[in-house]
Amino acid sequence: MARHNGRVTSPLPSPEFGPPAPDAPKSVWRAWARAVRAALPEPDHAGVCAELLAWLRARGARRVLAYHALPGEPDVSGLAGHVQLFTTRAVFRPSARLTLHDWHAATEVSRFGALQPPRGTPEVPRGEVDVVLLPGLAFDRRGWRLGYGGGFYDRLLEVWDVPTVGVTPAALWVPHVPHEAHDLPVRFVATEDGVREIRPD
Numbered sequence: 001m002a003r004h005n006g007r008v009t010s011p012l013p014s015p016e017f018g019p020p021a022p023d024a025p026k027s028v029w030r031a032w033a034r035a036v037r038a039a040l041p042e043p044d045h046a047g048v049c050a051e052l053l054a055w056l057r058a059r060g061a062r063r064v065l066a067y068h069a070l071p072g073e074p075d076v077s078g079l080a081g082h083v084q085l086f087t088t089r090a091v092f093r094p095s096a097r098l099t100l101h102d103w104h105a106a107t108e109v110s111r112f113g114a115l116q117p118p119r120g121t122p123e124v125p126r127g128e129v130d131v132v133l134l135p136g137l138a139f140d141r142r143g144w145r146l147g148y149g150g151g152f153y154d155r156l157l158e159v160w161d162v163p164t165v166g167v168t169p170a171a172l173w174v175p176h177v178p179h180e181a182h183d184l185p186v187r188f189v190a191t192e193d194g195v196r197e198i199r200p201d
Contacts, residue, residue, distance in 0.1 A: 143185030
């Protein structure tokens, strides 16, 4: 046991002992996933991009909404030049949401630490996008995503019927992550080992 502000608390699950209990709070899961990510070697960015590119070409998908990677996330920027990439900007007023923009417009660092387009950058309509690539701390075999807690992608995708691909190191594609009513599962998961379709139970 550990003490925090005089209170006895359970220690966070250690990455070498596997994931937390299925009913553990998301905060515990996020701490565990961050610890696993920190212990992993540098992601195989080229391998993930090669798997994604082969999958995109097989589907005939040429216009992809992607993300500018944070440390420890698979970097999908290698897709640029092979497909048309778009990216997002986080907007907080009047409501929190993501707007869509050209990939190369991302020149400022967001409050989350990733590159994003500056305010006033022209937006791209959703209809321009064939596939959405999503980052996350972990994904599970049913497609549920353990995000960072902002809910931005859930709001973006709740009324948008578009193929979604969670991108993660294979070590963070796990049997289970917690999810809530507002969470949306991805349809595919991409790792350095390939892109797999999520099959309903």
